[in-house]
Structure formats: structure tokens, C-alpha cells
Amino acid sequence: MMSLMATKAARKPATRYHHGNLRQALLDETIRTIRTGGIDSIIMESTYDMGRIAMEVMDAQLHGRGAPGVSMVPPLLMTGDNIDSPEIRQQLTADWWAKR
Secondary structure: HHHHHHHHHHHHOOOOOOOHHHHHHHHHHHHHHHOOOOEEEEOOOHHHHHHHHHHHHHHHHHHOOOOOOOOOOEEEEEEEOOOOOOHHHHHOOOOHHHHH
């Protein structure tokens, strides 16, 4: 069994990723797997919203305005039905910074 697995592994071509390419490749594979039904859903952190809220809190503190001690950012559920929604796409892409 071990030699069969080693033989199969040896036949697969090596793939090299540089910097952000690995992240993008993993994201592309995950999206493809959700679209084909291999994964039903994924719970996602709302990283865009986390960053936006953090900046708003820091701005408020720097300018002497009241700021909450704790900010709750609910997670998102990404499914095949909502994967193309603006809410999910905003979390998956990093091009939002260029729109400012």
C-alpha cells in the first residue's frame, strides 16, 4: 500500500506558488468546490468589516470621541447560493481599497 501511494504521489507534477499566488489558488479551489457541491458552506470572518470598524474606533479615540470597548462583528455563511453576492465578494476580494 505504501509503495502504491508513493508511486501515485510521484506522478503528480509539483506546483510552486509565490507570495499571494498560493492564497489565490486556495481561494479559487475553495470557491470551485463550493460551486460544485463538494463543500456545502463555509463560515467566514468579516475581515473587511473588522478592519473598517477598527479604523473607525481608532479615529474616534484619536479625536476624543467616545468609542465602544468591544465591537462584535458577526461571521458570514458562504454557500453556493450566496457566493456571488456583493457581501461575500467584498470579503473575498482586496480591490475595495482602490475604490476610495
